[in-house]
Amino acid sequence: MPELPEVETTRRGVEPYCSGERVRRLVVREPRLRWPVPGQLPDLLRGQLITAVERRAKYLLFRTAAGTLLVHLGMSGSLRVVGPEQSPGKHDHIDIQLHNGACLRYNDPRRFGCFLWLEPAEQHPLLRELGPEPLSAEFDGELLHGRSRGRRVPVKSFIMNGQVVVGVGNIYANEALFLAGIDPRRMAGRISAARYRVLADRIKQVLTSAIEQGGTTLRDFVGGDGKPGYFAQQLYVYGRGGRPCKRCGATLRESRLGQRTTVFCVTCQR
DNA sequence: CGCTGACCCTGACGGC
């Protein structure tokens, strides 16, 4: 479920409930996530004032004076605001109970997500080596061009590499490459600066528009449901292998690149 | 150093 737009939507959804609130209690029902949830985490968080909820890449960062709680939603995770009376269901692994009575409930069937305590935060290995945010001014075609010289990986794998740029997951990598007219199999080091300028613009465009639509999911997400589907009708290639290209009608090709399903149009993408 | 593939885990879905 979560790509960067979903994580940002989650951040915007939970931030009003917990910024400026104190943690009453952290309840861990299932500590076996991507990495084990630290046993001391409830004690570290108890009574702490959450000063801000930030996002870096696909990580959510709950800031307190004592340290930072880092949350990743993995492939199947979600974080929702529930009332204090709501009893936990299947895969509801962690609750962050707040003094105002709200509860942030973490659900993650596949348990690829994580809850970690960072102190100090920014030197942590998970954050240290990350590339720029895709929506920042720092990220542009020149950066992609510069970092790709000599690289032989397919361009799709290249833009999905978090050390190059963060937050470009499989859906939006496919979509951005389609919009830029670039064949995802093309070697990263053999693409011109001009084409990388277009690609960087398309990445920004597709992520921005998905975040804007995330406003729709926001209500779902606080209320329940959680299934996005909001952008499904705007997808040009993702999930459409074998079906006609919306632009030229040719049959979209599906293959695997770096263990991930890749869809593209051999006519529109070169 | 760059790159590939295995792996972490549950659930949904299609074919038989």
Place this chain on the structure above:
DNA sequence: TGCCGTCAGGGTCAGC
């Protein structure tokens, strides 16, 4: 109805 293989939007890590 059940069983089996395959696939899923994340990322790390060992090994070449």
